[in-house]
Amino acid sequence: MTNDRPLLDRTSLGNLDKWLELAQTDGAIALIDKETDWTSFDCVAKLRNLTRVKRVGHAGTLDPLATGLLVVCFGKATKDIAFLQDDDKVYDVEVKLGATSTTDDSAGEITDVQNVHQHTDAEVLAALLSFKGAIDQTPPAYSAVKHQGKRQYDLAREGKEFTPKTRQVTIHSISNIVITWPILSCTIHCTKGTYIRSIARDLGSRLGCGGYVTGLRRTKSGGFDVEHALRIGEVLQAITSKAAV
Numbered sequence: 001m002t003n004d005r006p007l008l009d010r011t012s013l014g015n016l017d018k019w020l021e022l023a024q025t026d027g028a029i030a031l032i033d034k035e036t037d038w039t040s041f042d043c044v045a046k047l048r049n050l051t052r053v054k055r056v057g058h059a060g061t062l063d064p065l066a067t068g069l070l071v072v073c074f075g076k077a078t079k080d081i082a083f084l085q086d087d088d089k090v091y092d093v094e095v096k097l098g099a100t101s102t103t104d105d106s107a108g109e110i111t112d113v114q115n116v117h118q119h120t121d122a123e124v125l126a127a128l129l130s131f132k133g134a135i136d137q138t139p140p141a142y143s144a145v146k147h148q149g150k151r152q153y154d155l156a157r158e159g160k161e162f163t164p165k166t167r168q169v170t171i172h173s174i175s176n177i178v179i180t181w182p183i184l185s186c187t188i189h190c191t192k193g194t195y196i197r198s199i200a201r202d203l204g205s206r207l208g209c210g211g212y213v214t215g216l217r218r219t220k221s222g223g224f225d226v227e228h229a230l231r232i233g234e235v236l237q238a239i240t241s242k243a244a245v
Contacts, residue, residue, distance in 0.1 A: 003029065003084065005026075005027055005028050005029045005073075005077045005080065006027075006029070007029050007031065008029070008030040008235075009031040010227075010229065013230065016242060017242065023051060023077075027073070027074060027075040027077030027079070027080075028075065028077055029072065029074070029080075030047065030072045030074065030230070030235070031069065031070075031071060031072075031226075031230065032071075032229055032235075033067070033226055033229035033230060034066070034067055034068060034069075034070045035232070036064070036065055036066070037064055038232070040058050040061045040062050044058055046236075047232070047235065055075055055076075056072065056074050056078070057072070057073050057081050058070050058072050058073070059081045059221070060084070060085050060089065060218075060221060062218060063107075063197070065105055065106065065213075065216065067217045067218075068219055068226050068229075069220065069221050069225070069229055070218075070229075071084055071221050071222075071224055084221070085192055086192055087192065087221050087223075088189060088190065088192070088220075088221075088222065089189075089191075089194070089218060089221050090187065090189045090190075090220035091188050091196050091218050091219065092176075092186075092217045093196050093213060093216050094183060094184070094214045094215035094216075095184045095203065095204075095214065096183055096184075096211065097119075097184060097209050097211045098116045098182040098209050099111060099112045099113055099210050099211075100211070100212060103140060103197070104195075104198065104201045104213060105197050105212055105216070106212065106213070106214050108212070110212070112210075113209050116209045116210070117208070119181070119207055121179045124179050124181075124184060125177065127203055127206045127207050128177065128184065128186065128203055130206070131174065131199055131203070132172075132173070134169075135168070135169060135170070135171060136166045136167070137168070137194065137195060137199075137202075138165075138167075139164050139165075139195050139198060140197045140198055140201070167193060169190060169193055169194040170191045170194075171188060171189070172190060173187075173188075174187070174188055182209075183214075185215075187219075196213060196216055197212070197213050197216075
């Protein structure tokens with residue numbers, strides 16, 4: 001989606017005053033490079049406090065352990081969130097094979113698979129590339145997807161049993177593949193709603209050895225690139241400096 005909203009990023013930080021004014025009146029967007037251990041909601045709450053804009057939201061959740069591009073909308077631009085969420089995404093991912101995780105990433109309880117077969121690079125590559133195209137995917141149990149009105153991660157934390165619903169997503173490309181057993185890294189270009197953790201889990205299942213995400217970074221969302229994004233600390237410093245003048 002092409003978006004003409006005023007944009008705060010690395011190239012426009014010098015025009016912060018004008019951007020803040022437009023965020024309050026006409027609506028605006030900021031590109032944020034989310035750091036690990038921050039939730040997407042943490043970023044939104046911090047930016048709401050810093051900018052004093054009442055309505056702030058993001059166009060696509062990132063897991064707490066993930067880093068990278070978070071598109072944040074302010075004021076009237078929150079009306080654009082549904083459209084921005086529809087954009088394709090690009091991720092750099094690292095997967096560890098030979099073990100499973102309750103959350104399908106390194107935040108969960110890790111269980112090593114016993115007597116695991118060390119697959120050849122060709123076997124791992126073939127299994128990975130089999131995910132290209134339209135696929136049916138089951139979101140991780142610990143995810144923000146709603147099940148009967150409640151977030152799945154809430155149900156999972158409460159120990160309640162449920163069966164996540166599958167959804168169809170499309171993997172446009174898998175590139176920059178590096179395999180150094182048991183670590184695999186690659187870049188995945190996919191449609192909205194794709195869970196990279198599910199790909200890691202399902203890859204491990206196909207290979208019969210288990211797998212989970214150890215590193216995840218969103219680099220692109222639609223036409224936006226993380227190279228232009230700002231850390232929360234940089235926004236804080238810029239606003240603090242402005243207030244001190």
